[in-house]
Amino acid sequence: MNAINELSFEAAYAELEAVITKLESGDIPLEESVTLYERGRQLSEHCQGLLDKAELRVNQLTGDGRIEPL
Amino acid sequence: MPDAYSISELTTFIREMFEVSEHLQDVWVQGEVSNMKRASSGHWYFTLKDSGAQLKSVMWRSSADKQTFKPDDGDAIIAHGYIGVYDSQGVYQLYADTVRPAGTGDLYAQFELLKAKLEAEGLFDPARKRPIPPFPRQIGVVTSPEAAAFQDIQNVLRRRFPLAEVILSPTMVQGNDAPPKIVAAIERLNAHTQVDVIMVCRGGGSIEDLWAFNDERVARAIAASRIPVITGVGHETDFTISDFVSDLRAPTPSAAAELVTPDSAELHASVRDLTDTLNIFMDDKLATFRVNLAAYRRTLGHVSPASSIRNFRQRIDDRSTRLTALQTATIERWRERLTARYAALAAANPRSILKRGYAIVIRSEDGGRVATAKRVKPGTGLTIQLHDGELKARVEDKDTHERYKRTLF
Numbered sequence: 001m002n003a004i005n006e007l008s009f010e011a012a013y014a015e016l017e018a019v020i021t022k023l024e025s026g027d028i029p030l031e032e033s034v035t036l037y038e039r040g041r042q043l044s045e046h047c048q049g050l051l052d053k054a055e056l057r058v059n060q061l062t063g064d065g066r067i068e069p070l
Numbered sequence: 071m072p073d074a075y076s077i078s079e080l081t082t083f084i085r086e087m088f089e090v091s092e093h094l095q096d097v098w099v100q101g102e103v104s105n106m107k108r109a110s111s112g113h114w115y116f117t118l119k120d121s122g123a124q125l126k127s128v129m130w131r132s133s134a135d136k137q138t139f140k141p142d143d144g145d146a147i148i149a150h151g152y153i154g155v156y157d158s159q160g161v162y163q164l165y166a167d168t169v170r171p172a173g174t175g176d177l178y179a180q181f182e183l184l185k186a187k188l189e190a191e192g193l194f195d196p197a198r199k200r201p202i203p204p205f206p207r208q209i210g211v212v213t214s215p216e217a218a219a220f221q222d223i224q225n226v227l228r229r230r231f232p233l234a235e236v237i238l239s240p241t242m243v244q245g246n247d248a249p250p251k252i253v254a255a256i257e258r259l260n261a262h263t264q265v266d267v268i269m270v271c272r273g274g275g276s277i278e279d280l281w282a283f284n285d286e287r288v289a290r291a292i293a294a295s296r297i298p299v300i301t302g303v304g305h306e307t308d309f310t311i312s313d314f315v316s317d318l319r320a321p322t323p324s325a326a327a328e329l330v331t332p333d334s335a336e337l338h339a340s341v342r343d344l345t346d347t348l349n350i351f352m353d354d355k356l357a358t359f360r361v362n363l364a365a366y367r368r369t370l371g372h373v374s375p376a377s378s379i380r381n382f383r384q385r386i387d388d389r390s391t392r393l394t395a396l397q398t399a400t401i402e403r404w405r406e407r408l409t410a411r412y413a414a415l416a417a418a419n420p421r422s423i424l425k426r427g428y429a430i431v432i433r434s435e436d437g438g439r440v441a442t443a444k445r446v447k448p449g450t451g452l453t454i455q456l457h458d459g460e461l462k463a464r465v466e467d468k469d470t471h472e473r474y475k476r477t478l479f
Contacts, residue, residue, distance in 0.1 A: 070238060
């Protein structure tokens with residue numbers, strides 16, 4: 001599993017959904033489901049944090065293919 | 071009497087003459103609108119005329135609803151459709167499917183030509199349309215940096231999905247030089263970036279202002295783009311060739327920005343929902359475990375050896391109590407017997423007999439015990455033992471009696 005802080009919103013969100021699907025799929029040992037639950041909580045916080053902190057970045061692509069701030 | 075057609079037969083014959091003419095089945099005609107009637111059914115009935123002739127025309131609701139341009143009496147228009155016969159009234163008329171203002175006739179003709187050509191090539195095929203990624207990390211924007219449209223786009227993105235990064239690929243968006251610039255801007259994004267989606271946008275304007283987006287080069291660049299393209303050109307009613315080719319058409323630049331992004335407020339809510347699901351699931355799961363655990367413990371209590379162990383322990387206790395009692399009783403019994411023996415013994419002690427007034431008589435000469443009168447004769451020296459001393463005596467006489475036959479011991 002990747003360090004949660006490095007996950008993009010999309011990846012964290014997708015993993016959160018996957019965690020829930022896995023938990024709901026049934027026979028998971030309690031210990032494992034607790035681990036999954038913890039992971040899910042962290043993913044959720046990470047997602048919320050990313051949304052709260054995000055600021056739109058606007059750059060421009062120059063004629064010779066460089067990306068620079070607008 | 072000559073053979074005569076019925077009116078219906080003749081009319082059918084005439085109608086079929088129209089129907090076999092390719093020209094009349096796909097025709098553009100120009101004229102001035104008169105007698106425009108928009109029926110409550112949604113169909114349009116009108117007449118097209120010029121100085122020398124007139125043509126009855128009808129546009130069914132299915133086509134009329136799609137027209138962004140609604141002609142009125144006096145308008146010069148070009149109309150597209152086919153010529154057919156209305157049997158019951160014995161008139162031929164134009165069944166129109168498209169109307170345009172006449173002034174832009176040339177442009178529209180070009181437009182229709184190019185549209186037909188690209189459509190025939192399959193560039194509009196729904197199967198070519200790629201999905202727009204739900205969470206774009208980088209969004210390429212092909213537009214003019216000075217345009218209000220670009221500000222609108224940024225505003226929408228900032229509000230809806232500030233996680234995204236915008237990469238503007240600047241270009242002019244109108245005039246004769248615009249098409250190659252737009253093409254280059256699209257190609258640059260494909261060549262130098264990994265943006266998830268490209269927005270090709272221009273704000274509203276006249277039909278001529280938007281014309282660059284009806285350019286074949288632009289349309290082909292959009293079709294060739296490795297990255298999915300969403301178009302947002304002009305206003306809601308403007309359709310460009312680029313719109314047909316792109317993976318998704320938005321009615322305006324702002325709408326395009328909406329369509330390429332999830333709404334972060336919804337995402338917030340969605341993450342909250344997922345978190346709730348997670349918590350509820352875990353609570354339920356733990357609750358289930360607790361309930362099961364309690365049930366198992368009860369079951370375990372029933373089958374546990376502890377209770378039989380308790381039973382055994384009690385039985386052992388019982389036995390041991392009985393054993394102790396038994397032992398005590400035995401000892402007691404023995405003690406009693408012993409006491410009895412002691413008493414008997416004490417009773418048998420000669421000294422105690424002496425105390426009661428009896429005496430032991432010993433022949434002094436040999437110390438022999440004198441238990442019978444027969445063993446002494448007069449003159450025999452005797453030692454008479456009493457309980458507190460001895461007496462020396464001598465037998466004076468003897469007399470045996472039957473009553474002495476019983477010995478003391």
